[in-house]
Amino acid sequence: xxxxxxPDIHITVSEGASLELRxxxxxxATPYLFWYVQSxxxxxxxxxxxxxxxxxxxxxxxxxxxxxxSQSSFNLRKPSVHWSDAAEYFCxxxxxxxxxTFGGGTRLMVKP
Amino acid sequence: DAGVxxxxxxxxxxxxxxxxxxxxxxSGHNSLFWYRQTMMRGLELLIYFNNNVPIDDxxxxxxxxxxxxxNASFSTLKIQPSEPRDSAVYFCASSPSGGAGNIQYFGxxxxxxxx
Numbered sequence: 001x002x003x004x005x006x007p008d009i010h011i012t013v014s015e016g017a018s019l020e021l022r023x024x025x026x027x028x029a030t031p032y033l034f035w036y037v038q039s040x041x042x043x044x045x046x047x048x049x050x051x052x053x054x055x056x057x058x059x060x061x062x063x064x065x066x067x068x069x070s071q072s073s074f075n076l077r078k079p080s081v082h083w084s085d086a087a088e089y090f091c092x093x094x095x096x097x098x099x100x101t102f103g104g105g106t107r108l109m110v111k112p
Numbered sequence: 113d114a115g116v117x118x119x120x121x122x123x124x125x126x127x128x129x130x131x132x133x134x135x136x137x138x139s140g141h142n143s144l145f146w147y148r149q150t151m152m153r154g155l156e157l158l159i160y161f162n163n164n165v166p167i168d169d170x171x172x173x174x175x176x177x178x179x180x181x182x183n184a185s186f187s188t189l190k191i192q193p194s195e196p197r198d199s200a201v202y203f204c205a206s207s208p209s210g211g212a213g214n215i216q217y218f219g220x221x222x223x224x225x226x227x
Contacts, residue, residue: 034215036218042220042221043116043218043220043221044203044205044218045218046216046217049215090155097160097167097168098160098162098207098214099145099157099160099168100145100157101157102154102155103154104154105154
């Protein structure tokens with residue numbers, strides 16, 4: 001069965017600093033990978049997705065993620081964090097049945 | 113497009129009462145999902161419909177939970193009787209079809225508190 005691990009439960013960065021959120025997955029076939037963001041009291045919004053092709057994918061709000069098959073990773077990055085990026089971030093993998101398995105989430109706090 | 117619409121946004125009820133959560137998927141989407149989010153267990157898939165038919169309900173915690181999708185534009189998740197441990201945020205999501213590459217669009221969720 002597929003699984004997703006987000007090793008960091010909480011991360012705090014200063015505004016303007018770079019950000020990397022880690023995600024490791026376990027899936028037998030070629031994974032379809034997603035990053036979602038959840039602002040307080042809101043639903044989940046898709047940031048970006050990887051299906052195939054270029055292993056560096058660009059998303060909304062200046063985020064990008066890199067798929068590394070050898071490391072079973074799909075880390076999310078942003079070169080300069082804004083205060084509005086404070087939220088919880090979820091990595092997810094979908095199986096052939098279109099069912100998402102989410103990681104436990106990483107809560108990002110941004111210091112002024 | 114209005115997106116996935118869930119109602120109510122907040123529900124407070126007493127243990128033993130019946131609770132019904134509602135979801136209107138995005139028009140034209142064929143797949144609908146119900147998730148539960150708790151601090152302890154994170155985001156869990158409860159049930160998945162494709163073309164109004166339940167495909168996988170292995171995530172439904174127990175017989176007190178039931179879900180229906182009588183038509184393409186409406187689904188309900190019912191808990192009867194409710195218990196304090198059912199307190200959570202329940203999300204509904206829809207996607208264009210049953211394919212693995214389709215993005216799921218989430219509603220804003222229903223925050224359920226069972227006292």
